Amino acid sequence: MMPRTLFEKVWDAHLVTSPGEQSPLLYIDLHLVHEVTSPQAFDGLRANGRRVRQPFRTVATVDHNIPTTPRGLPILDPVAGKQIETLQKNCRDFGVPLFDMDSPDQGIVHVIGPELGITQPGMTIVCGDSHTSTHGAFGSLAFGIGTSEVEHVLATQCLPQKKPKTMQIDVRGKLPEGVTAKDLALGIIGQIGTDGATGHVIEYTGEAVRGLSMEGRMTLCNMSIEAGARAGMIAPDETTFTYVQGRRFAPKDARWESAVASWRSLATDAGARYDRVIEIDADSLAPFVTWGTNPGMVVPVTARVPDLNSFTENGDRRAAEQALAYMDLRPGTPIEQIAVDRVFIGSCTNSRIEDLRAAARVAKGHHVNPSVRAMVVPGSQAIKHAAEHEGLDRIFRDAGFEWRESGCSMCLGMNPDILQPGERCASTSNRNFEGRQGRGGRTHLVSPMMAAAAAIAGHFTDIREWEFS
Amino acid sequence: MQPFTNHRGLVVPLDRVNVDTDQIIPKQFLKRIERTGFGEFLFYDWRFAGDSARKPDFILHDPRYAEATILVVGKNFGCGSSREHAVWALADYGFRVVIAESFADIFANNSLKNGLLTVALPENLIAEIMRKAKESQNYRLSIDLENLTVGDGQGFSAPFTMDSFSRHCLLNGLDDIGLTLQHAAEIAAYEAKHPVREEMASLATR
Numbered sequence: 001m002m003p004r005t006l007f008e009k010v011w012d013a014h015l016v017t018s019p020g021e022q023s024p025l026l027y028i029d030l031h032l033v034h035e036v037t038s039p040q041a042f043d044g045l046r047a048n049g050r051r052v053r054q055p056f057r058t059v060a061t062v063d064h065n066i067p068t069t070p071r072g073l074p075i076l077d078p079v080a081g082k083q084i085e086t087l088q089k090n091c092r093d094f095g096v097p098l099f100d101m102d103s104p105d106q107g108i109v110h111v112i113g114p115e116l117g118i119t120q121p122g123m124t125i126v127c128g129d130s131h132t133s134t135h136g137a138f139g140s141l142a143f144g145i146g147t148s149e150v151e152h153v154l155a156t157q158c159l160p161q162k163k164p165k166t167m168q169i170d171v172r173g174k175l176p177e178g179v180t181a182k183d184l185a186l187g188i189i190g191q192i193g194t195d196g197a198t199g200h201v202i203e204y205t206g207e208a209v210r211g212l213s214m215e216g217r218m219t220l221c222n223m224s225i226e227a228g229a230r231a232g233m234i235a236p237d238e239t240t241f242t243y244v245q246g247r248r249f250a251p252k253d254a255r256w257e258s259a260v261a262s263w264r265s266l267a268t269d270a271g272a273r274y275d276r277v278i279e280i281d282a283d284s285l286a287p288f289v290t291w292g293t294n295p296g297m298v299v300p301v302t303a304r305v306p307d308l309n310s311f312t313e314n315g316d317r318r319a320a321e322q323a324l325a326y327m328d329l330r331p332g333t334p335i336e337q338i339a340v341d342r343v344f345i346g347s348c349t350n351s352r353i354e355d356l357r358a359a360a361r362v363a364k365g366h367h368v369n370p371s372v373r374a375m376v377v378p379g380s381q382a383i384k385h386a387a388e389h390e391g392l393d394r395i396f397r398d399a400g401f402e403w404r405e406s407g408c409s410m411c412l413g414m415n416p417d418i419l420q421p422g423e424r425c426a427s428t429s430n431r432n433f434e435g436r437q438g439r440g441g442r443t444h445l446v447s448p449m450m451a452a453a454a455a456i457a458g459h460f461t462d463i464r465e466w467e468f469s
Numbered sequence: 470m471q472p473f474t475n476h477r478g479l480v481v482p483l484d485r486v487n488v489d490t491d492q493i494i495p496k497q498f499l500k501r502i503e504r505t506g507f508g509e510f511l512f513y514d515w516r517f518a519g520d521s522a523r524k525p526d527f528i529l530h531d532p533r534y535a536e537a538t539i540l541v542v543g544k545n546f547g548c549g550s551s552r553e554h555a556v557w558a559l560a561d562y563g564f565r566v567v568i569a570e571s572f573a574d575i576f577a578n579n580s581l582k583n584g585l586l587t588v589a590l591p592e593n594l595i596a597e598i599m600r601k602a603k604e605s606q607n608y609r610l611s612i613d614l615e616n617l618t619v620g621d622g623q624g625f626s627a628p629f630t631m632d633s634f635s636r637h638c639l640l641n642g643l644d645d646i647g648l649t650l651q652h653a654a655e656i657a658a659y660e661a662k663h664p665v666r667e668e669m670a671s672l673a674t675r
Contacts, residue, residue, distance in 0.1 A: 017655040022634050025652055027659050037552065039502035048646075054660075056669045065500060079500040086502050097672040118669070130551040130575060144575055146553035147504075148582035156649045158656055162632060164574075194487055195545035198574060228548060230574050249668040294487050294548075315486040315543050322485070412550075414496045421519060431549060433491040435514050 003269035006235050007166050007201045010141040010266065014124045016158055023160035029123040029140075031153045032109045033060040033096065035087040036414070037128030041151035042090040052094040054157045059118060060091050061099040063108045065414040068377050068404035071102060080415065094154075107380020107406045110134040110348040114218065115382055117247025121236035121263040126153055131348045131430065132231075133224040137217035138244070139236035139266050141201070144225065164201045164230045165275040171206040173282040178464040180358070181216035182350060182428070182447035184208065185223035186288040188280060190298040197229035200276065203268065204234050208282040214243040215354035222349045223430055226295040235267040287463050289335050290432045290445040292323035297432075301450065301462045305333045326434050327442050328422075335460050338444070342425040343374035343455035344437070345401075345448055347411035350428035351379030353386050355448040359428075360392040362452035365469030368400035369458030375402040375417070377409040401455065413438045426454035471584040472642030476565045477611040478538030482602040483528055486543035490576065493547065493555035507554055508561030539610055541568045541598045546587075547576025556583050566612050568619070570595050581635050584642065586612060588619055588629045597625065614640055 004012070016025040031054075038060070045051065052058060065080040067073065075081040084101070091098035099105040105112060110131055113119040119135045125142035126132060128150040135142035145159070153159055169188060175181075189196070202224050204217075212220065217234050224232030241260050244250050251259040286300035297320070299306065305324070308331055311317035324331065329338070345351070345359050356378065368374045376396050378384040384406055387393055393403045410417040411429035419425055419441025428451050432443040446454065449463045498510040516527050523530055529537075540559070546569040547555060556579045559567065567580070568588045580587045590598075601621070602608045612619050614636060620626035631639075638645055649656075 016659045017652050019652075021637075022648065023632075025649060025655070027656070027663070029663075036499050040504045040553075043502075043504070050646075054665065056665045056672050059672070077500070083500050083502055128551060128553075130549065144551040146551055146556070146575060146579035146582065148553060148579065152646050152649065155646050156656065157660075158649055158652075160634075160645060160649060194548055195571060195573070198545070198571060225549075228545065228573060249666075249671075251666070251668065255667075294489070318484075319486050412491075412496050414499065431489075431491070433489045433549060435495055436491050439495070439514055439519060 003272040005166050005268045005272045005274060006139060006203050006233055006266055007141060010122055010124065011163065013122065023162050025158050026124060026161045028126050028153050028157055028159060029057060030118060030125045031058045032113055032125065032127035032132070033058060033150070034064055034109050034129065035062050035083045036064040037147050038090065038150055039083065039086045040147050041154055042094065044151040045094070045154055050155045052096055052154045055095040055097070057157060058096045058154065059113070060087060060096050061106055061109050061112060062087060062101055064408045064412065066101060066407045067415050068407050068409050068417055071405055077416070104381050107382065108348045108351065108408055110222065111351060111379035111383065114138065114214070115247070115380055117244055117250035120244060120250065121240060122266050126159065130225045131222050133229065134218050134222040134348055136221040136224065136231050136233040137214060138240055139233060139263065141231055141233065143231040165199055167197055167200040167202045167229070167276040167278065168274040169202055169204050169278045169280060171204065171208040171280045171282050173207060174211060175208050175282050175285065178287055178449070179285050180447040180449065181212050181219040183285055183288045185220050186290065186295060186298045186445060187285045189223065189227045189295045190288065191280070192227055192278060194226060194294050194296040195228040197224065197227040200229055202227070202229045202232040203274070204232060209234060210237065213354055214239060215352040218352065219349055223295070226430055236263045287447060287450050289450065289460050291327065291329060291335065292320065293326055293432055293434050295430065295432060295445060297323055299335060301335050301460055303335055305329045305331050305335065307331045336462065337459060339424070339459045340372060340426045340444070340454050341423040342419060343372060343451050344377070344410040344425055344427040344429065345375070345451050346377030346379065346409050347429035348379065348408070349430045350448050351377060351383065353383050355428065356383070356387050356392050359448040359452040360395040361468060362449050362463070362466060363399040363401065363456065364395050366399055366456040368455045371458055372455050374400065374455040375404055375410070377404045378406050380406045399456070410437050412436060426451045426460065470582065470642045470644065473565070473584050473586050473614055473639045475611065475613045475615065476538065477609055478565060479534065479536050480539045480541055480598065480602040480608050480610050481528060481534040481537035482599040483540060483542045484599055487545045487548055488542060489549035490547055490552050490555040491549055494552065494558045499552060499554055504557055505561060507558035508563070511558040511562045533606065538563055539566045539568065540564050541595065541602060543595065544570035546572050548573040551575045553579045556580050556585050560585050568595070568598065581639065584639065586614065586639065588612060590619070590627055590629060594627050601625070
């Protein structure tokens with residue numbers, strides 16, 4: 001047999017049929033559903049008299065537009081409330097399991113899948129959300145889809161898919177101290193651009209990737225979409241198995257042993273070929289800060305806002321000019337001199353327990369700068385409780401951070417957590433697009449440690465120089 | 470889905486690269502549960518000021534382009550969020566075709582499902598169309614999906630590519646859920662070999 005990549009093995013194992021004249025039909029093991037991209041899909045099922053084919057391969061939660069204020073309070077936005085009620089009704093009508101507002105298992109859809117052991121190696125996973133790529137950290141093929149495709153999967157548990165190309169991103173060496181999975185992701189996007197991986201599924205390999213925890217791997221795979229990739233994947237290994245074992249929906253007893261045996265066989269075979277290969281030297285990476293309006297507009301914290309003459313392509317230069325105008329930044333300004341008004345620690349990129357531990361370690365014994373409003377939004381109720389059990393909430397509160405309920409929150413500002421026009425934010429989320437966190441808001445993407453340090457210093461600061469107490 | 474065979478229409482140039490779906494339709498409009506009526510929110514933050522006043526200098530507000538049905542734009546159009554609302558907004562506003570140097574994958578898929586044609590052309594041709602649409606009044610293009618060509622009838626003509634299955638679906642306005650269900654036997658056979666895992670089945674009794 002021809003040597004195959006991780007992606008090809010998962011792809012081949014899920015081909016239902018490959019009719020010559022149509023796109024291959026891929027079976028979907030797990031379909032995650034949330035309130036924003038699903039109502040029109042359920043309506044489509046009703047209009048055509050169709051049912052949900054596999055309710056127990058479908059899991060729903062509310063995350064995008066729910067408030068992060070205490071859960072007992074009413075939802076003040078009637079349109080958001082209607083959308084949440086609609087998901088509740090759709091789940092009841094079609095028999096889809098729902099982790100609702102008041103569930104101890106509620107959380108960001110890409111946080112609770114792994115946390116509950118629902119996400120497992122070798123699966124195909126889709127969700128009407130581009131950050132579905134997160135689940136690729138387990139060696140599953142996980143990608144975002146639109147609402148029409150949500151309806152397609154609800155009705156058929158399959159998707160016609162053109163076979164993507166493959167790209168290996170091999171990260172040599174070890175990440176330096178203070179450089180996290182988030183910085184690795186930003187460094188990669190800075191190098192290949194926001195369309196650098198369009199049409200491809202990335203497989204991340206190399207010593208630095210192997211050295212990441214599952215939380216770090218999820219951060220890295222999460223940002224694959226920001227490089228334009230269809231998905232990002234990492235071959236499962238002992239780190240993966242240790243994370244999955246014992247979780248509520250993980251295989252038990254004898255089935256655990258056989259599952260691990262089959263997961264071990266997913267790793268890319270020696271001699272398998274990728275369509276493209278990119279090599280990254282981990283030693284060359286630094287803590288990064290975005291300066292512009294897409295995640296590829298990024299420099300090390302010790303650098304300056306770039307000179308427009310450094311952009312050779314016409315379109316890129318104009319985009320940089322537009323970005324600097326929107327961000328109200330001047331070329332040549334040292335990144336460390338940029339002051340922030342707000343700090344957001346959260347999102348499906350960086351809201352897991354390890355992220356909160358890292359940020360708390362920075363915050364401990366310090367206080368948020370008086371000119372900054374900083375909030376911490378755990379990715380799920382389970383993370384919130386774990387963090388409270390460890391006393392992280394106390395560290396954050398004592399340092400002047402707000403400690404809130406779980407959800408997507410200010411990553412996309414669909415709930416009341418938004419920036420005011422002109423406010424500048426250090427954010428651990430994934431997108432610094434114009435208006436993403438609120439109309440006129442200015443977003444700088446950073447790691448959780450860098451965000452916590454910015455909250456305290458009042459401006460960006462190099463975490464490698466931080467005095468931990 | 471509305472079939473797409475060919476289309477002739479006025480071209481509006483939006484000279485930007487990496488236009489993300491947050492710009493095409495900002496998040497505050499994603500809370501609606503309908504599929505229709507998103508056109509008025511298209512490019513909202515670029516079209517309207519904070520107080521909802523029209524920004525007259527935004528290209529879509531130029532009276533020359535009021536009737537435009539073809540959008541020409543720079544590389545990596547539709548990147549970012551998977552929100553199909555972006556396609557619904559473009560289509561509802563009246564666009565039938567978007568021409569760009571390249572498209573983000575999810576956006577291109579979403580367009581296909583809604584009969585919005587995405588045409589990818591090389592950078593130099595995009596620049597040429599941009600220039601003509603800016604300089605000449607009433608610049609129109611004809612897009613022929615049957616023959617995979619785009620041209621202005623005044624000397625500009627270019628081929629484009631599209632995979633044959635997507636083209637077939639667009640030409641015939643096919644409901645692709647229906648097409649997938651034609652493989653019901655194969656799906657059932659696959660499921661018989663890959664039953665729902667026991668732990669997941671326990672969700673039924675929650």
